[in-house]
Amino acid sequence: MEKKVSQAVIRRLPRYHTHLSELKAMGVTKISSKELGERMGLTASQVRQDFNCFGGFGQQGYGYPVDGLIESISFILGLDREKTAVIVGIGNLGRAIMNNFSFAENGFKLKAAFDTDKAVIGTTISGVPVYDASRLREYCLEHRPDVGVLTLPQKYAHETASILCDCGIKGIWNFTNTDLHLEFDTVPVENVHFSESLMVLSYKIGMGEV
Amino acid sequence: MEKKVSQAVIRRLPRYHTHLSELKAMGVTKISSKELGERMGLTASQVRQDFNCFGGFGQQGYGYPVDGLIESISFILGLDREKTAVIVGIGNLGRAIMNNFSFAENGFKLKAAFDTDKAVIGTTISGVPVYDASRLREYCLEHRPDVGVLTLPQKYAHETASILCDCGIKGIWNFTNTDLHLEFDTVPVENVHFSESLMVLSYKIGMGEV
DNA sequence: TAGATTGTTAATCGATTAACAATC
DNA sequence: TAGATTGTTAATCGATTAACAATC
Numbered sequence: 001m002e003k004k005v006s007q008a009v010i011r012r013l014p015r016y017h018t019h020l021s022e023l024k025a026m027g028v029t030k031i032s033s034k035e036l037g038e039r040m041g042l043t044a045s046q047v048r049q050d051f052n053c054f055g056g057f058g059q060q061g062y063g064y065p066v067d068g069l070i071e072s073i074s075f076i077l078g079l080d081r082e083k084t085a086v087i088v089g090i091g092n093l094g095r096a097i098m099n100n101f102s103f104a105e106n107g108f109k110l111k112a113a114f115d116t117d118k119a120v121i122g123t124t125i126s127g128v129p130v131y132d133a134s135r136l137r138e139y140c141l142e143h144r145p146d147v148g149v150l151t152l153p154q155k156y157a158h159e160t161a162s163i164l165c166d167c168g169i170k171g172i173w174n175f176t177n178t179d180l181h182l183e184f185d186t187v188p189v190e191n192v193h194f195s196e197s198l199m200v201l202s203y204k205i206g207m208g209e210v
Numbered sequence: 211m212e213k214k215v216s217q218a219v220i221r222r223l224p225r226y227h228t229h230l231s232e233l234k235a236m237g238v239t240k241i242s243s244k245e246l247g248e249r250m251g252l253t254a255s256q257v258r259q260d261f262n263c264f265g266g267f268g269q270q271g272y273g274y275p276v277d278g279l280i281e282s283i284s285f286i287l288g289l290d291r292e293k294t295a296v297i298v299g300i301g302n303l304g305r306a307i308m309n310n311f312s313f314a315e316n317g318f319k320l321k322a323a324f325d326t327d328k329a330v331i332g333t334t335i336s337g338v339p340v341y342d343a344s345r346l347r348e349y350c351l352e353h354r355p356d357v358g359v360l361t362l363p364q365k366y367a368h369e370t371a372s373i374l375c376d377c378g379i380k381g382i383w384n385f386t387n388t389d390l391h392l393e394f395d396t397v398p399v400e401n402v403h404f405s406e407s408l409m410v411l412s413y414k415i416g417m418g419e420v
Numbered sequence: 421t422a423g424a425t426t427g428t429t430a431a432t433c434g435a436t437t438a439a440c441a442a443t444c
Numbered sequence: 445t446a447g448a449t450t451g452t453t454a455a456t457c458g459a460t461t462a463a464c465a466a467t468c
C-alpha cells in the first residue's frame with residue numbers, strides 16, 4: 001500500500017499467494033527470491049521488485065518469510081476482509097461453482113443464488129438458498145452484497161448487471177462470454193472467459209510456442 | 211504471420227474476435243479503429259498497431275471490413291483448423307463445460323471424457339463417451355488428441371498432465387487451481403484459475419479501482 | 421476534390437532486468 | 445568474519461500513444 005502497485009504486479013499477486021501457500025503446506029518457512037522465481041518462471045529481480053511494492057519484507061542474507069509474505073499478500077488483495085456474494089444463474093456452471101469453489105478461501109461468503117427455474121427455486125445448494133430471479137433487486141437492496149457472480153445465459157447478462165449496479169454492487173465476477181466493462185465503468189468487472197482462453201491455447205498449439 | 215506478434219497482442223486477439231463477431235451479428239460490415247477502440251476500451255492507435263501485425267487490412271478513408279478481420283483473426287488463432295480434445299474429470303465443472311461450452315465455435319471437437327466414477331463410465335454426456343480414467347494413456351496413444359482439458363481434483367492434476375505429455379499432447383487447458391507450466395515446459399498450458407480471478411476482483415473492490 | 425481514416429514512424433511511457441552497495 | 449541475499453538504483457527493453465503523410 002505504501003507505493004503505487006501496478007496492474008502487472010496485482011495480476012501476479014494471486015500466483016505468489018498460491019505458490020507460497022503450497023510451500024507453506026510443504027513446511028517451508030523461508031524462501032529466497034531466486035528460488036521462488038525459479039518455481040514460478042520469474043526472475044529473482046522481478047520477485048524482489050514486486051515484493052518491494054508493498055514494503056521490504058525480506059531479510060538480507062536469508063530471504064523472505066513464507067508466512068509473512070502470505071499475510072501481506074492476503075492483506076493487499078483484501079482476502080482477510082469478510083465479503084459477501086450472490087450468484088445469478090444456476091445452470092451447470094453455477095452449480096459447479098457453488099458445489100466446488102471455495103469462496104471462503106478468498107474471504108467471501110456466498111449468501112444467495114437466483115434462477116428462473118421453478119424446479120430449483122426454494123431449494124438449497126451447498127447450504128445456499130435459491131431464490132426467484134425476479135426477486136434479485138429486492139434482495140440486493142435489502143442485503144447489499146459486495147459481489148455478483150454472473151453464470152447465466154449471455155443474453156441476460158447486461159440486464160442483470162444493470163440491476164446489480166443499481167443496487168450498489170461493488171464488483172461483478174463475469175462468467176458470460178461477453179464484455180461488460182464499458183457499460184458499467186464505475187463497477188469493477190473481472191472476467192472469466194473460457195472461450196478467449198481456449199482461443200489462446202489454439203494459437204499456442206499452432207505455433208508450438210510456450 | 212508476416213511480422214512477429216507479441217504476447218500482448220495475442221491476448222487481445224480473442225477479444226477482437228468476440229467484439230467483431232457481435233458487430234457482424236448486428237449487421238455491421240465496416241468499422242473504424244476509432245469506433246472499435248471505443249467499444250473495447252482501447253485507443254485507435256493501438257487497434258491499428260495490432261491489426262498491422264498481421265498485414266494491413268483496412269482501407270484508408272473507410273475503415274476495416276468486419277468479415278475480413280474475423281477471418282484473419284480466426285486464421286491467426288487457428289480457429290479454422292480442426293482440432294480434437296479429451297476431458298479428464300467429470301465432476302460439476304467438467305459436466306458444465308461438456309454441456310454448455312461450444313468447443314465447435316473454436317474449431318475443437320471433444321472426442322472423449324475420462325473419470326474414475328463407475329456410475330458415469332460407459333455413459334454419454336452431450337454425445338461424448340465417458341471412459342474409465344485408467345484407459346487414458348491407452349486412448350491417447352491410439353487417438354492422439356490435440357488438447358487435454360483438466361477438470362479433475364487438483365491432486366491428480368500433475369500425474370494426469372504427465373500421462374498426456376507422454377502421449378504427445380499438444381496443449382493443456384488447465385482448470386485446476388495449480389500451476390503446471392514449469393514441470394512440462396515444452397507443452398503449452400492455458401490456465402483458467404477461478405481463485406486467482408476472484409482474488410483480483412477482491413483487490414479491485416477494496417481499492418475502488420476499475 | 422475534400423474528408424476521413426489508414427499505415428507507419430517517432431516519442432513516450434512503463435515494466436523488466438541487471439548491477440551493486442547495504443546488511444543480515 | 446565471510447557468504448548470501450536483500451533493497452534499490454540504473455539500464456534495457458518492449459509496449460503504448462501520438463503524429464502525420466499516404467491514400468481511398
